[in-house]
Amino acid sequence: MLSILAITFPFFALVLCGYLAARGGVLPQAAIPGLNAFVLFFALPCMLFRFGARTPIADLLDPAVAAVYIACALVMVAGAVALSRRRLGWNDAAFGALVAAFPNTGFMGVPLLVALLGTAAAGPAIFTMLVDMVLTTSLCIALSRLDGAGAHGVAVALRRALRGMLTNPMPWAIALGAVASAARFTLPGPVDRTVALLADAASPVALFTIGAVLARSQMQAVAHASERVAPRDYVPIALAKLFLHPLLVWAAGHAATAAGLPLTPFAHTALVLAAALPSASNVSLLAERFGAHNGRIARIILVSTALAFLSFSGAVALLV
Template identity: 70%
Template sequence: MLQIFSVTFPFFALVLCGYLAARRRMLPLEAIPGLNGFVLFFALPCMLYRFGASTPIAQLLDYSVFLVWMFCGLVMVGFTIAVTLNDRIRWNDASFGALVAAFPNTGFMGVPLLVALLGPLAAAPIIVGMLVDMVITTSLCIALSRLDGADKHGMAVALKNALRGMLTNPMPWAILLGGLASYVQLELPGPVHKTVGLLADAASPVALFTIGAVLARSQILTVESKHAPIPLRDYVPVAVFKLLLHPLLVLLVGVGAVQLGVPLSRFALTVMVLAAALPSASNVSLLAERFGADNGRIARIILVSTAVAFLSFSGAVGLMT
């Protein structure tokens, strides 16, 4: 276990550094969107491109990983909405709560952390899962969030916004371009290769620092807006679903799929279970804010899952490896 902590501790320590920097205003809150923009549009796409380009195309097209991950994501969304939807938490809030229960922080945290733990081969299953979460799970939850009529423009506009957001998100395009480069065995020219490498190397530390800063910013803005106190029952159970129920579901469904003859390798299943054990994706807070959901509740779910994941994720690694 100490060996596992020696790998996971620096990653969570960087998240804590970003959180403290924003809380103590050493990092101005106005600078956090710029930091997030650097990670989202420059560093992380370069890292994903590099992993995609260096991974055999057959691994990136693993339909067994795609189907198992998508099925589990849909189950998590349906279950979370079913148990949280009530008179106070309507479709808009319940849908984004379901998204943080099903969408792990694979981009900012999962790729570098799992590659450090399991080696470069871990990148392929994570990338497949990221595509499912960014394209299918997110679009579904945005569509479901419109069912209570919170948006006067209706579901059609929400779906159009979801599609536009998906098309303008650089991460899926970076994955696709990396897969294409792998397929045609394209090598970038020397200076371009070095530039991409420098940005890719910056992705992990800056992304982790940004996670903490974004969480602190969400918490500060919630307090400043004089948000009504949020009962523990509105966010703690969803964090538990993310950290415990999601990885257990992936494990059980994956084992069941193997028993039915699906060609899912044990290594890929291990990567998927550990990816599911990651905390909630921090970018869901930005989506919740954009679509008028209770961002204070979503931010608390992400914060609790990130804090507890230092122990729960390390425990999952110990059990699965």
């Protein structure tokens, strides 16, 4: 267990550093969007391109991985919506479902899984990102518009989700990496070194930014004390993300193997650990954009991230 904590501790320590820097005023809140922009538009796309280009195309497009992960994402969304829709309405229930089914694979998961399992883990991890950015997010945004909005509201929401996906550089970076892998294309030396420098910055800056974003969300919640959230509205979702989601992927993987799908034990382990990650921090931005209760979403992300240091390390100890 100590050897596992030696790998996971630096990742969560960087999140804590970002949190303390923002809470203590060392990092001004006005600087956080700049950090986000650097990670989203420069560092992470370079990291994803490099991993994609170095991963065999068959590992990036594994149909067994797709079947297991997509099925589990749909079950998580359906379960979370069913449990909270009557009490919270479609909008808040849908974004609660998204934060329950969408792990923080981009900012945290890919570098952490590669550090734990090796570069072969990049393929399954990157594919889960594509599913969550394209399918899970679009589905939950569509569901969020069912609060009396009618078919027109759903159509508008889907167009906005598609526009957001098309302007998100991460899916494009993954796609370009896959094309480079299939074509066995390599960047010219100076360009490759530039991309490598940006890619190497992705993990530490992204983790630091997660902490800063969580601190900002908490400070904003304190400033709006009237928008208090009952623990029953965020603790169960955070626990479902950390425990139910990976358990569901673990069970679905074994069922798929028993049914004859060619899911390798390594890919199965990578999928379970991806599902065991805390909730994706970018869901908070989506919730704010679509008018959901962002304070609730921020609390789910904060609780799941804080608890994941022990829960994720425990999952690694059980599986690896």
